[in-house]
Amino acid sequence: MEVFGLWLAAFFTLGIISFLYKDNPWYKFSEAVFIGISAGYWFVVSFWDNLYAKFYLGVTANDDYMLFVGAVLGAMMILRLAPNIGWISRWPLAFVVGAISGFYLMNYFSSNVMKQVQNSVIPLFSADYGQSMFTESFGTIAGKIVIAAGTFTGLIYFFFSKEHKGAFGGAAKVGIWVIMITFGASFGYTVMSRMSLLIGRMDFLFGQWLGMIK
């Protein structure tokens, strides 16, 4: 059974790779199986892990009856498919949107704004009082200047209430350079990530399936 499985897996892998040549029936078939299987996978796992384990056991084993409210809201969400009373799904949707908005507002504000600004307040030369200014390596001092100045000018570039002219324009120019180097870093890392995926699949094809790699 395992051998048949390996060949089936290879069939599907090559089916998806055939898209590189052109959009063909082999690719369309593999893609259709993928869409069906992944929808089914999520469907089954969310049933066993949530509706059964959390809701059903939660009510029967730990008699946490408040979970019924969640189940009712969930049922309303599914009623969206029903043509006439589909509007009822707006209530659970409103609950979800409200929860996400309230939760995001506080989390993003405290972790992504307050904490980041607090950590950008750093001394540029961290010499102890009285000692020589450059106790640290050149790289670290240059780094600290870049952290403080980079964040400051980056924010200036995304500031829309003042024309980018004169000194302000110069600072925005520096800001876009910092952001461009940041994009270069994510460009390099994204290429790394995509290549690792390809290497992983080739390891499957030539390793597990054809057994040509140790």
Next chain:
Amino acid sequence: MDCTGKSQKYTYIAILTLFLSLLLIISSANAVNSEVLVEDTTSAFIPNAPTYVTATDYKYDRGESAIVKWQLSSDDNSTGKITGYEIFRSEADADNFVSIGVVLPGENSFRDKSTENGVSYIYGVVTLYNGRTSQMVLSEPITPGTEIVNWNLLNLFIIGLLIAGSVIFFITHAKRGKKLFIRKIAGLEAIDEAIGRATEMGRPILFIPGINDMDDVQTIAGITLLGRVAKVVADYDIKINMPVARSIVMTVGRETIKEAYVSAGRPDAYSDDMVHYITDEQFGYVAAVDGIMVREKPATCFYLGAFFAESLILAETGNSVGAIQIAGTAMPAQLPFFVAACDYTLIGEELFAASAYLSNEPKQLGSLKGQDVGKFMAMMAIALGVFGATIAEAWGGSFFIWLDEFMHRLFTITN
């Protein structure tokens, strides 16, 4: 009240004074209370116990933690005489002491984070010396409680209020029809030039509003920019082709282009198949759009909206047919590829600023200006803080040390 440059300066001065008025409230709210420690000088072979054990409720928690403090045992003088302290806890009436933690020598406090709100406890601390323990010194019983409001978060509350307040202020301000100033967006010039090229070469324009639905704010911004493109398309009768991946986006796209043709006085020149639905599936959509690009060889391609991994294929094919490409998205993972492959890219918030600039829609304008207040405060804090920290570190000076600490304290969150 005309809100151009002059009075807008007042709003920033008002914010700055408010910002500095935080000074008095914050630094007085949590003056650190310092305890006086008394030295105890008896010694015996068995390490003698720590003395003066006190347990206090940890302020502003969910009633689930208490702080145990004690005076170091006299044998704890870094000669390795003791190996640490062990902390025990039992409920006030029952006498079942359970060990809840061990700390190294030299430490005189321990935070117990697993208490029940409202139950009273007694804590005991002993010194350890390879297995043998001194007799246990007990603390007074305490019941960890909860305070009404977590005052440590006063700074978060005030700064949050300032930013939220300015967002609401600018939205209501814009709703009352006041003109809010937004700087010129360089991207809009690039869009006009790109359309100019299409009119000159007489080849079609391809517009792609991303692959997400209308609930994504990037798609809404893309459709707003479509309005501007459609106006020029209607005036100069250039052929526009807009393949979409979502049916709702198709209907909204058709309305936008039809409106442009009607306002240009040529309703008959508009036809519905300028905007056509292909498929919801990511790679199927991209394969079809590639086919359109290769066949029609558009002079200009616009990619304005939410994009995922397919951004690469679009930009590459557009490049191979020699089209001028203008992109705009807020997806961090795709921006590097668009910047490298397209002629001009609206980066993240520039897309939203361009959409607000064009639509003059109060919600978008107001929140953009409100966010600018937030950025202004972040910039002020970084500038003042770094200035204070550097001077304090290099040359001392109590004012700078205080400024550094104040800026840190202002943005610290302890909960």
Next chain:
Amino acid sequence: MRREIPLIITAFVGIVFIIQYFIPHYPFNRLNGWFSDWFSIIGACAIWLGALNLMKISADRVYRKKRDWFYSVVIIVSFLMITIIGFAGGPDFRDYGTGFDWLYRLVYTPLSATMFALLAFFVASASYRAFRARNLEATLLLVAAFIIMIGRVPVGDAIGKVLHLPESIMPSQIAGWIMGYVNAAGQRAIMIGIALGIVSTSLRVILGIERAHLGGD
């Protein structure tokens, strides 16, 4: 009824989550707990809604014999296959050796992994045919990408040794410095901008200024 109650729900739930950040104990921690439980169950039902919606569209496409309807049959068959095996398996439906686990390891994994592996090919062909240093910004981007890509793989330092570079400016050191400082600063500026955007959008949704999620104004 259709519009007012959803707005009230959104406002109430949003405000509870804001207040429980400042007043973390009774009654808000109790409400916070209930809302998180309900959100989890609604999340599961939303996944069900997505799957059932896919079945509805596929069945409709087969019924109307639209273009490529055969592939919709394949979608429905593969969906039913894994669902039946999954439900028949009971709570330990995915233990090692069950049909569900077999489908997961030998059908789902190769398909989903290869779908993303295609991107490696597209990145390579785009880097050959599309990435041009047209202007200063794109040049900065590509040079930074070079240093990171060379620095983050062992071949970078091998080249560095051949060129007898001092240890402090080996490609891996420079790449580490760029990631640790310049990238951190740039990401921080972008992060603050996006976070403030989310704060203002969430605020508009809670206060009912923004109603897009309820089907426009």
Next chain:
Amino acid sequence: MNKKELVAVIIIVALSLIFYFGIKQPIVFSSTVSYIITALIGLVLLYIFIRTVGGKIFGRRTVFLFVGIAVVLPFFMTIKQPIKSSPEVKSLYDAVLALKPDSKVLVSFDYDPPSAPELQPMAESFFMLCFERDLKLIIMGLWPQGPQQAEMALQRAFLEPDIAAKNLKYGVDYVNLGFQTGNEFVIQRMGSSFKSMFQTDYYGTPYDDIPLIRNVTNFSNIDFVFNLSAGYPGTVEWVQVAVDRYGVKLGAGNTAVQAPQMYPYLRAGQLVGLLGGLNGAAEFEKATNIIGKGTKFMVSQSFAHVIVIAFIIIGNAAYFLGEKRREENKPNQTGMNNQPGAN
């Protein structure tokens, strides 16, 4: 399906049958052969460079074929790759070493098979390190596929002789709580009570029947959290809720796509360590001196990076030498100053 395509499919099927049955033990090139092949790949790149500058831009499919071959060949090569540890990886390793035996480590699997090539080696070496240090593992997942990937990583960890010798028992030394829907609200709820979110574990046994987690109420009983993340929900949510709200110590392993966005958290101390992409996995394997898939793939990864860089150089060289010259002698070219940028 025209004739040419039919022939192609037949060739593929024939080749795979031959390779499958023909080749019994794996092929390994000696180091000299490896360097010859590397030189060959270099020559092909040079050829592409010359032709492209000469004006002939190769088609997409030739590029695909070349990349496919150039990524597979290194699998057979024997090239020694000295891997150096970067500070973010060392700080994660030191954080795990600082944990006393029997301390509880929560590991959250938030990824799916497409990210397995990068994150599975991290999961395996992290499990091996924890079991060697006698740490107790509590596994969970915010993505449905996460706990299943964790099971595979556990099987792989138990193949190691010295870990098998410890004959670790489920429910005492490690437990798998499985998946739960709700994204970041799962973490929020775990801040007050694990039990309410995970009534049963991966195999359906109730929460209270498992000795390891019987007296674990919430994050305050957890000594360290390690999160493997490929997107949303992932490390961002763990930092925002678990670290900033409930004060846990968090280490993270991220796919390379997401790693750059985590450096502000690393610099602000919200993350104690970060493994970024496949080279993060290889460096962590070197730190824990367990040679796994991370190290094995690094040869191919180096080749892949060099090829992408070469393509960018070739493309730009052709652009500056070839196309620009042709563009100048076109008459009324609109003066497209491409990126007006901030004036």
